[in-house]
Amino acid sequence: MKTGNASSSERRCPEKSHDEQSLILQLKNLQHVYHRLLMHMPDGCALLSRQPGSGKEEEFFIQEVNPAFEDMTGAAGQELMGRSTLQALPELATRLNRACMQAMGGTQPVDFQHFLSSQAKYFEVRVFAVGENICMGVFSEVTGRMHFQEALRESREKYRTIADFTYDWEYWLSPQGEFLYISPSCKRVTGYTPEEFKYDPDLFRRIIHPDDLPLLNCLKSCDHELQQESHSETDFRIRTRDGREVWISHSCTPVFSETGEYLGRRGSNRDITDRKVAENRLQEFAVEVETQNLELARARNRAQEASKAKSTFLANMSHEIRTPMNAILGFAQVLEQDPDLTPRQAGHLKTITRSGNHLLRLINDILDMSKIEAGQVQSSPEDFGLVDMLEDMGLMFSSRAEAKGLQFILERDRHLPGNIRADQGMLRQIMVNLLGNAVKFTSSGGVACRVRTEPAQDTGEKDDSRLRLTIEVEDSGPGIQEIDQQKLFEPFQQAEEGIKEGGTGLGLAISRSFARLMGGDIEVSSTKDRGSLFRVHILVETSTGPPRTEKKPERIIQGLQPGTGPVRILIVDDRLDNRSLLQAILEPMGFETRQAENGAHCLEIFQDWPPHAVLMDMRMPVMDGYEAVERVRGLPGGRDCFIMAVTASAFEEDRQEILNTGVDAYLRKPFQNVELLEELGKGLHLQYIYACNDAPGENAAGPHACLAAPGLPGHILEDLSLAVSEGDILVLEKIAGKLHRTDPDAADTLLKMIQNYDYRGIESWLKQVEEQNETQYAEDTDDN
Incomplete structure (x- = not known):
């Protein structure tokens, strides 16, 4: 039985041993997993325990730490194992022990933050119970975040x-x-x-x-x-x-x-409410400005259209007036050369010529004012003799003043430069306007003209050559009321006396515009019934070069030199009277002429009768002159033909446009006959016969170079006297042209003095002629 019993007991022991071994193995595996987790945790971990009954229940000991804890605290694991928190982590011990006690006494983890001064680091610490008398502390470094x-x-x-x-x-x-x-x-x-x-x-x-x-x-x-x-x-x-x-x-x-x-x-x-309000106002203002700009643009367009219409109207008006004026004045020049004119007929011709020239001056004033308003007039400085020009002005207006019984005084500063650089044409017109008005409106007393220069100190430029030229024209006339002075320089405005005397009211407006174009102005001071003083000041320069010589009027042309041969001139104009005038001027001089009424007709005649020169009107029906010139140049011989534009256009831009078509010369209607002949002479290299058989470039002689023959008609003497008294060069030249048929010597003598602006010489010559006439009359009486 023992044996049996013993054998049975022995058989059960291996089974228990196997279960235990399995449990032990599982435990080891769990411990291994736990250990690996602990060792690889990124946060620092420390396993803490206490020893009950030791009398140190609130003191905890370190059982185990992971590498992360070692790195955070800077202590090795071997130094920490088994040691109390007070020994291993004295800075942290108190708070750590208290947290462990709280964690074991409850069900929730305990959190706190701590700064470890030995490491200069901040930690977030979480402590929780993992068993009886055992806690786990998890340390997270938050130094960067803190x-x-x-x-x-x-x-x-x-x-x-x-x-x-x-x-x-x-x-x-x-x-x-x-x-x-x-x-x-x-x-x-x-x-x-x-x-x-x-x-x-x-x-x-x-x-x-x-x-x-x-x-x-x-x-x-x-x-x-x-x-x-x-x-x-x-x-x-x-x-x-x-x-x-x-x-x-x-x-x-x-x-x-x-x-x-x-x-x-x-x-x-x-x-930014204030700024937004300002911006809104600015935007509204911008809209208003834009609206105004649009209105201004429309107004500018309307003004440009009106200006264009005005320019077109003035161009048409100029053309329509200049064209018949060309015939009137041209045929008057032709008739003045008729030796059979009666005194009555000569007087009528003189009236026609004077009236035509007066109308032409009015037209020119209107056109000048139109150009000024359009900004199409610019100053063109040139070198010229200031003293010579002043002497011309003195001769011209002293005769006019003396004819009215006025005293005329011309005072020149002794430092006045002989030559200056300025726009001579503008300056001359300013002086003619001011002196002409002074003589015109003064019935008694006199007129004085004073001229001086001074350095132009107010120009802002240090330039010794710049001068301020001042011209004062003072008269003893009726004076100007203050209310009239304010509008005197406005276009078409006249003072009371100016309205009585007639005129366009443009002379002073043009003069002031010219003065301002030359860097100056015109001022007036006047008292009613005590005369007026006009003061002009402009900027000029002293001239270092020779003055431009004045172009002298050519002597009277009698015809082509013998042996010149036939010179064929084709006259192209849509108006018969213009063609007839050119024919009447050219054929007596020995030129052969034919007429064409438009550009197409011109091309037909040109091919059948090749001319040496073409006188081309530019505004014609069927084919105008612009196209005709281009077509003529393409015909055989057209390149060598001399083409002269004969036009009634009065604008400079039209002149330039016409010259750009390829014409060789430009003649503006109405013209002087001699101007036409001179241009043809230059273009065709012609030689003319002149009155007195003198060469055209010879210097003018004195009053005895070509003595006047007795019997100079009385009406011519009267015309000459009147022209001299008014300083009217144009009329004097026409009278000289009239004389060359009947008395070439007298005409040549007169022309020479006209060229020199020798008014006193002309007066002396007239007295000599009158004396000769009286002597001849006495001799005729004695014979009878």
Whole structure:
């Protein structure tokens, strides 16, 4: 039995041993897994236990630590094992032991933060019970996060310090969209306090104008979108507590940590209502300006159209008047050469010529004023003799003054330069207008002209060659009322005396415009019944070069030199009277002529009868002169033909346009016969016979170079006396032309003195002729 019993007991022992071994093996496996987990945990782990009944129940001992714990604390595991927390971790022991006691006495883990000064590290520690008298402590290092939070706190404090005193409304939004900070100035801007915005998160959205809500990125609901946004700026409107609409300039910037962590957004709002009001006013003003500019543009276009229409009208008017005037004055010149004219007929011709020239001067004044108003007149400086020009003016107007019984005085400063550089034509016209008016409106007393120069100190330029030329014209005439002085220089305006005497009222307006074009002006001072003083000042330069010589009138042409051969001239004009005039001038001189009434007719004649020269009118029906010139140049011999435009156009731009067509010369209607002949002579290289058989370039002689024959008609003497008294060069030249048929010697003598502006010589010559006539009359009486 023992044996049996013993055998049975022996058979059961191996089974128990096997179960135990299995449990032991499982335990070992769990221990191995636990150990591996512990060793690879990123956080520091320490297994702590206490020894009950030892009298040190609140003291815990370190049973095991992982490598992460060793790295965090800086202590090796062998140094820590079996040692109490007080021995191994004296800085941490008290708090760690207390946490272990709390964890074992409850069901929840215990958390705390601790700064380990020996390692200068922050830890978050979690302690929980894992068995009876055993706890596990898990240590997470949060040094970086704690430093950042401290920096963030300091930054917020600085931001708060600045923002609390800023004029703008500042705020800081958390990543969740909550207001972390709002500056007190928000109440000034919105009427709401910072607390109202913090406790009512939707208040900010509600006060924004609905139309402007889409503009605000800071109000996006998706935090991810906010993080992707860079700095943004926009303007929007809000409604304040008291109902005002306020414009806000908003800027918003995302805030990130050094490691790139998104911390929220900082925003700034500025009240820009005043600026927006100003901008709106500026925009309204800009719209008004744009509207005004459009109106100005329309007005400018209308003005340009009106100016163009005016120019077209003036051009047409000029053409329509100059064309018949050309025939009137031209045929008058032809008739004046008729030796069979009676005194009555000669007087009628003189009236026709004077009236025609007067009308022509009026037209020219109107055209000049039109060009000035259009800005088409410019000063053209040239070198000329100032003293010579003043002597011419003195001779011209002293005769006129003496004829009216007036005294004429010309005073020149002794330092006056002999030659200057300025626009001689403008200066001469100014003086003619002022001196002419002075003589015209003065019935007793006299006229004085004073001329001086001084350095031009007010030009802003240091230039010794620049001078200020001052011309004063003073008379003892009727004077000008103050009310008339104000409008005296306006176009078509005249004083009371001017209205009585007639005229266009353009002379002074043109003179002032010319003076201003030359850098000066004209002033007037006058007292009723005590005369007037006109003062002109212009800027000139002293001239270092020789003065431009005045072009002397050519002597009277009698015809082509013998042996010249046939010279064929084709006259092209749509008006018969113009063609007839040119024919009447040319054929007596020995030219052969044919006539064409338009450009097409010109081309037909040109091919059958090749001319040496073509006198081409430019405005004609069927084919005008512009096309005709181009077509003629394309015909055989057309390139060598001399083409002269003979036109009534009075505008310089028309002249340039005509010259650009390829014509060789330009002659404006009405013209002097000698001008036509001179141009043909130059273009065709012709030689003429002149009165007295002198060469055309010979210097003018004295009054005895070609003595006048007795018997000069009395009406011619009267015309000469009147022309000399008025200083009318044009009339004197015409009388000389009239004389050359009957008395070439007398005509030549007169022409020479006209060329020298020798009015006193002409007067002396007239007295000599009168004496010869009286002597001849006495001799005839004695014979009878």
